[in-house]
Amino acid sequence: MGGTSGIAEACARLWAERGGADFALLGRSSEGLAAIAADLRVRDPAAQVDVVTADLADPETVDATASRFADAGVVLIAFGALPGQAGLQADTRALAESLHLNAVAPVLWAEAFARAAGNRTCRIAVIGSVAGDRGRKTNYAYGAAKSLLATYVEGMQHRFPAGPVIPVIVKPGPTATAMTRHLPPAKLAPVAEVAALVVAGIEKGSPVIYAPAKWRIIMAVLRHMPRFVFNRLDI
Amino acid sequence: MGQAQEQKTILQGWGRLTADPHRVVPVPRDGAAFPAEKIFACANGRSYGDAGLNPAALALDARGLDRFLSFDPESGVLWAEAGVLLGTIQRNLLPQGWVLPVTPGTQFVTLGGAVANDVHGKNHGQAGSFGCHVTRLDLWRSDAGVVTCSAQENPELFAATIGGMGLTGIILRVGVALRRVDSGWMATETVPFSGLPAFFNIARSREPLWEYGVGWLDCTRADAPEGVYFSANHSQPGAPVSSSPVTAPAARLSVPFALPVSAVNPLTLRLFNSVYLAAQKRKAGAGVTDMWRYFYPLDAVANWNRLYGRRGFYQYQSVIPWQGAEAATAEMLAAIAGARQGSFLMVLKLLGDRAGPGMMGFAMPGVTLAMDFPNRGDATERLFQKLDTIVLAAGGRLYPAKDARMPAGMFRRGYPRLDEFLKWRDPSISTAMSCRLMGW
Ligand SMILES: Cc1cc2nc3c(=O)[nH]c(=O)nc-3n(C[C@H](O)[C@H](O)[C@H](O)COP(=O)(O)OP(=O)(O)OC[C@H]3O[C@@H](n4cnc5c(N)ncnc54)[C@H](O)[C@@H]3O)c2cc1C
Ligand SMILES: NC(=O)c1ccc[n+]([C@@H]2O[C@H](COP(=O)([O-])OP(=O)(O)OC[C@H]3O[C@@H](n4cnc5c(N)ncnc54)[C@H](OP(=O)(O)O)[C@@H]3O)[C@@H](O)[C@H]2O)c1
Numbered sequence: 001m002g003g004t005s006g007i008a009e010a011c012a013r014l015w016a017e018r019g020g021a022d023f024a025l026l027g028r029s030s031e032g033l034a035a036i037a038a039d040l041r042v043r044d045p046a047a048q049v050d051v052v053t054a055d056l057a058d059p060e061t062v063d064a065t066a067s068r069f070a071d072a073g074v075v076l077i078a079f080g081a082l083p084g085q086a087g088l089q090a091d092t093r094a095l096a097e098s099l100h101l102n103a104v105a106p107v108l109w110a111e112a113f114a115r116a117a118g119n120r121t122c123r124i125a126v127i128g129s130v131a132g133d134r135g136r137k138t139n140y141a142y143g144a145a146k147s148l149l150a151t152y153v154e155g156m157q158h159r160f161p162a163g164p165v166i167p168v169i170v171k172p173g174p175t176a177t178a179m180t181r182h183l184p185p186a187k188l189a190p191v192a193e194v195a196a197l198v199v200a201g202i203e204k205g206s207p208v209i210y211a212p213a214k215w216r217i218i219m220a221v222l223r224h225m226p227r228f229v230f231n232r233l234d235i
Numbered sequence: 236m237g238q239a240q241e242q243k244t245i246l247q248g249w250g251r252l253t254a255d256p257h258r259v260v261p262v263p264r265d266g267a268a269f270p271a272e273k274i275f276a277c278a279n280g281r282s283y284g285d286a287g288l289n290p291a292a293l294a295l296d297a298r299g300l301d302r303f304l305s306f307d308p309e310s311g312v313l314w315a316e317a318g319v320l321l322g323t324i325q326r327n328l329l330p331q332g333w334v335l336p337v338t339p340g341t342q343f344v345t346l347g348g349a350v351a352n353d354v355h356g357k358n359h360g361q362a363g364s365f366g367c368h369v370t371r372l373d374l375w376r377s378d379a380g381v382v383t384c385s386a387q388e389n390p391e392l393f394a395a396t397i398g399g400m401g402l403t404g405i406i407l408r409v410g411v412a413l414r415r416v417d418s419g420w421m422a423t424e425t426v427p428f429s430g431l432p433a434f435f436n437i438a439r440s441r442e443p444l445w446e447y448g449v450g451w452l453d454c455t456r457a458d459a460p461e462g463v464y465f466s467a468n469h470s471q472p473g474a475p476v477s478s479s480p481v482t483a484p485a486a487r488l489s490v491p492f493a494l495p496v497s498a499v500n501p502l503t504l505r506l507f508n509s510v511y512l513a514a515q516k517r518k519a520g521a522g523v524t525d526m527w528r529y530f531y532p533l534d535a536v537a538n539w540n541r542l543y544g545r546r547g548f549y550q551y552q553s554v555i556p557w558q559g560a561e562a563a564t565a566e567m568l569a570a571i572a573g574a575r576q577g578s579f580l581m582v583l584k585l586l587g588d589r590a591g592p593g594m595m596g597f598a599m600p601g602v603t604l605a606m607d608f609p610n611r612g613d614a615t616e617r618l619f620q621k622l623d624t625i626v627l628a629a630g631g632r633l634y635p636a637k638d639a640r641m642p643a644g645m646f647r648r649g650y651p652r653l654d655e656f657l658k659w660r661d662p663s664i665s666t667a668m669s670c671r672l673m674g675w
Contacts, residue, residue: 017326042305
């Protein structure tokens with residue numbers, strides 16, 4: 001879901017290189033998805049790669065699409081957008097749309113796939129973010145949406161302690177993709193490195209994947225920092 | 236978003252001789268407007284000197300163009316974006332029974348870089364250079380937009396771009412004809428030798444039987460250089476593809492940071508060379524190895540270039556035509572031993588007479604010698620000037636992919652089609668190397 005996402009593409013490459021997987025790439029840009037599908041077909045000529053154009057933010061498309069791909073072994077819900085916080089503070093409508101895209105829409109997909117899976121094992125990985133671990137002045141609209149995803153997945157994990165649905169929340173740190181093109185490259189993790197951790201974590205059924213792994217420690221420190229210290233940090 | 240252009244990134248050649256900040260932006264995937272300033276393409280930084288540098292221009296990083304576009308299992312032609320690494324091609328296509336027909340000594344080179352320097356491998360006698368297998372290029376030019384070229388379509392631009400040092404446009408997409416193999420295993424033969432004449436004898440006698448061949452030579456002792464010759468063939472039918480390693484082993488060692496001074500000095504050199512050669516000689520005779528170890532032995536140590544310390548190092552790679560090759564090589568070895576500036580191991584390869592399509596390709600029939608020297612400033616340059624004299628007198632030339640210092644006059648004499656090439660340069664593209672060798 002969000003097949004053109006840089007992180008999702010890098011994960012798909014790893015699955016294709018390993019072989020034995022078929023793919024359905026869902027997203028809004030048929031051209032963008034087709035290019036990735038072509039790449040995956042070269043990596044694994046035996047893979048069937050379907051491209052499905054859909055408005056992922058539209059609740060009306062969710063149930064039918066999830067039933068169509070009910071036999072998916074892994075669902076990676078990757079779409080999302082990093083808005084400018086200041087712009088959202090000044091624009092109610094844009095804020096509502098952003099919260100819908102980053103928080104509401106992904107959980108609708110997660111829930112629908114969980115329902116569609118029935119008794120089949122299905123790993124549902126939702127990409128949250130380290131930004132969801134503690135609200136910060138520079139991106140709390142995005143962070144709050146990501147923390148909703150984490151709490152939602154946590155609830156699903158409580159509901160399915162032993163499958164058949166295996167819910168996973170992925171929390172990447174800053175990663176080099178189209179989303180972060182405006183940030184200094186030195187501060188970004190290579191997308192292939194993040195994808196390797198995501199793919200391995202999904203396989204193991206890790207409930208929470210931090211990628212790169214150092215973010216688990218950094219965020220633990222930030223989460224436990226007293227408010228009077230945290231509020232003075234310029235981050 | 237505009238602020239991306241303001242951030243600076245240090246770009247270095249593999250020899251780490253300079254460390255200048257550059258403005259770097261990705262090559263856009265779709266028909267964006269060509270930047271209205273001087274630019275150049277940079278890729279995976281495996282050229283040793285200043286081929287992929289220019290602090291005065293905007294760097295367009297091609298590594299984000301990393302998608303395969305199509306592969307035709309009938310013809311073996313792969314069509315891919317220019318930032319795809321050669322190792323990625325090997326890893327993904329080997330399980331399907333195909334590999335690159337020509338590969339340099341590291342897998343961490345992009346398709347665009349392989350075209351721009353028209354790289355050669357250990358099988359030049361049979362396969363020629365990389366350009367011999369390129370079927371088509373899509374080139375993005377400041378004055379013409381995206382132009383397709385091949386041997387049929389825009390053939391001069393095609394010939395100028397192969398080996399064109401990235402100066403004829405940004406290479407967006409590359410078509411290359413792969414070759415079939417039965418597996419990733421290589422049958423090998425390891426033969427120790429002493430003395431240069433022995434090298435030439437062995438190398439020539441192995442050519443008809445073995446597709447690949449390379450000699451490693453220790454010349455810390457000029458009087459009796461010792462070496463090992465490694466030949467290989469893709470292994471014969473029988474071993475299924477699935478039985479051979481389809482990925483390179485992860486680098487077993489890594490040099491985590493640059494040493495303050497070079498770890499390469501006469502003492503460590505002598506030690507390393509003799510230990511290494513002794514280990515290889517123990518393996519003398521017939522053997523089997525996987526293609527990762529045969530093609531890319533240096534990739535086993537990540538960042539080995541940091542061993543040479545903060546001042547960096549030079550690689551000097553020449554090719555000398557057959558006539559006089561043996562004498563000129565002996566003279567070069569003597570000059571190096573005399574200057575007591577030996578290099579880890581020298582690499583000697585025969586290049587065959589299959590002409591590449593590029594106007595500026597480095598390879599020509601003869602023998603190529605490559606060696607690394609820690610940067611010791613003037614002393615190193617004085618040695619290079621002696622070597623230049625020998626190379627020029629023998630009608631040879633130096634390889635731009637490895638170069639950081641050759642004089643413009645030597646470049647002009649070595650590359651007789653330079654004037655023809657200049658007509659095809661993109662007026663918006665220049666590199667530190669093109670400024671040094673061509674004036675802009
Ligand atoms: C350990 C090692 C072993 C090597 N062995 C060999 C060998 O056996 N044979 C051999 O021939 N070479 C060899 N090389 C050299 C190497 O193959 C070349 O320098 C190659 O060009 C490096 O490619 P790159 O992707 O790193 O490009 P860079 O070094 O980043 O760039 C090289 C040149 O290509 C241009 N360029 C890159 N991408 C594009 C693009 N998309 N469009 C236009 N121009 C572009 C740049 O402007 C620059 O001029 C070796 C290098 C190393 C480090
Ligand atoms: N990159 C990071 O640093 C980072 C860090 C933490 C978390 N994440 C999260 O990781 C996930 C993947 O991001 P990425 O880094 O791979 O970024 P990306 O390459 O920019 O991908 C974003 C994806 O979201 C889709 N999308 C954006 N806006 C949309 C909209 N309005 N409607 C439908 N689809 C939309 C994009 O589709 P189009 O291609 O059609 O635009 C694309 O598929 C996101 O959830 C992101 O929040 C990223």
